[in-house]
Amino acid sequence: MTADGQRIYSVWTRPRPAREQLSRGQIVSEAVRLLDAEGIESLSMRRLGARLGAGATSLYRHVANKDELIELVVDEIYGExxxxxxxxxxxxxxxxxxxxxxxxxxxxxxxxxxxxxxxxxxxxxxxxxxxxxxxxxxxxxxxxxxxxxxxxxxxxxxxxxxxxxxxxxxxxxxxxxxxxxxxxxxxxxxxxxxxxxxxxxxxxxxxxxxxxxxxxxxxxxxxxxxxxxxxxxxxxxxx
The missing domain is CATH 1.10.357.10 (Tetracycline Repressor, domain 2)
Structure with a gap:
């Protein structure tokens, strides 16, 4: 849900944060590196935040959960x-x-x-x-x-x-x-x-x-x- 109560069905319908400690591109690139190195079982918001030197809270400004993160990384791979x-x-x-x-x-x-x-x-x-x-x-x-x-x-x-x-x-x-x-x-x-x-x-x-x-x-x-x-x-x- 957004602050005004609208339901969000996908990361692609989520408003981008006005201020970014981390960019979406940084998050996605590091997630792909983690997945390539260690597989899907290794992916968690906490683990990814640690690799980026940031808390999981910083990631949640971009994605609500792991499923939305996967939406982003899959589209990144389609870019190849x-x-x-x-x-x-x-x-x-x-x-x-x-x-x-x-x-x-x-x-x-x-x-x-x-x-x-x-x-x-x-x-x-x-x-x-x-x-x-x-x-x-x-x-x-x-x-x-x-x-x-x-x-x-x-x-x-x-x-x-x-x-x-x-x-x-x-x-x-x-x-x-x-x-x-x-x-x-x-x-x-x-x-x-x-x-x-x-x-x-x-x-x-x-x-x-x-x-x-x-x-x-x-x-x-x-x-x-x-x-x-x-x-x-x-x-x-x-x-």
Missing amino acids: LEVPDADDPAGWRDAVGHGARSLRATALRHPWIASVLGRVGLAGLGPNLMRTSDRMLALLEAAGFAPAEADRAMSTVVAYVVGTATGEAGHLSLLARSGQDEQAWRESLRPAVERAMEEYPRLRQGHSARDGDPRAIREETFEYGLQRVLDGLAARLER
Whole structure:
């Protein structure tokens, strides 16, 4: 609630404080550094205030709680996305693919984000998310989609990327906690995996086909799915 009794639903609808001991940018930057270093479990208003050399009270002038802080840090991360300009309608597929790969790469640089995407309130009001969404819509409209369908097409691409990247981010977080690199972790699990698959020949065959560099396999798997999503959008345009 504001001083005059108005309910606040999101950090993006909260009035900015008239006087700032700390700027919103300082708070967000330090929160991202904390999250990247120690994960979502480490984030608290008290802990962040200590890192900034200020009490939690100073933070509460900007955000009412941890959820509002997460709204800010998620939008900060969306600011890293690269979405090309819509200056070549014929190249829409490569441009949308570039934006999708950038979204995945951003999520993997900040694997903690996978656990908070469902609790970011009115995330669509964040300036970085609004900017990148608008650029993606411009690409799809230039390709030939009507505005309403461009929005659905964008949501389809984003849902694929976020779903895939969430699983990858969880996997990478587990690896980080184990202290092993990806290849060593995979090899350590191989005997248990092979025993579990003894009665499932199709799973064994699929698992054998995924032998090799785990990172390269993740890249190939993501690219396969992305291209099939883009195939579907291209076929829709042709119709």
